[in-house]
Amino acid sequence: MQAVDDDKALGMKLMKLSRMMRLRFDRRVQPLGLTRAQWQTIACVRRRPGATQREVAGLLEVGEVTVGRSIDKLVEAGWVERRADPADRRAHRLYMTAAIEPLIGELTRIGGDEEASALAGFDAAERAALHAMLDRIVANLGGDGTEAVMCEPEEG
Numbered sequence: 001m002q003a004v005d006d007d008k009a010l011g012m013k014l015m016k017l018s019r020m021m022r023l024r025f026d027r028r029v030q031p032l033g034l035t036r037a038q039w040q041t042i043a044c045v046r047r048r049p050g051a052t053q054r055e056v057a058g059l060l061e062v063g064e065v066t067v068g069r070s071i072d073k074l075v076e077a078g079w080v081e082r083r084a085d086p087a088d089r090r091a092h093r094l095y096m097t098a099a100i101e102p103l104i105g106e107l108t109r110i111g112g113d114e115e116a117s118a119l120a121g122f123d124a125a126e127r128a129a130l131h132a133m134l135d136r137i138v139a140n141l142g143g144d145g146t147e148a149v150m151c152e153p154e155e156g
Helices: 010-032 036-047 053-060 064-076 098-118 124-140
Strands: 080-085 088-096
Touching: 010 036, 010 098, 036 053, 036 064, 036 080, 036 088, 036 098, 053 064, 053 088, 064 080
Parallel strands: none
Antiparallel strands: 080 088
């Protein structure tokens, strides 16, 4: 059995790339006073308005208490609100407030800048081919891609 060269293994490259992109994004949003947990929570609630804390925790693959702390901070900042669930008096649904719109704009701009940096030197055809190949990999692994990007920040 031949040893796999970590630098050439697809999974390792994708993990490294994902980590690099998250760390760069983290550094860029730090001056906005956001943690990774907060910007990922914002992305989830934005894409799934009315989600419960339990649903957001599941999408982020973290515990409810962990995501609860992030939601508490976002509620305190006035960016997210909890509304009682009419069907379940124990649950609350999460929604973005209008106050977050400038922050969303900035997060979207930063995401676009980071994507442009990552794809610098790629022409439009190469970018389209890359996206098509990644979509095929997702399909080959049995996904449609929506679950994997549900709570990532938006790209430009």
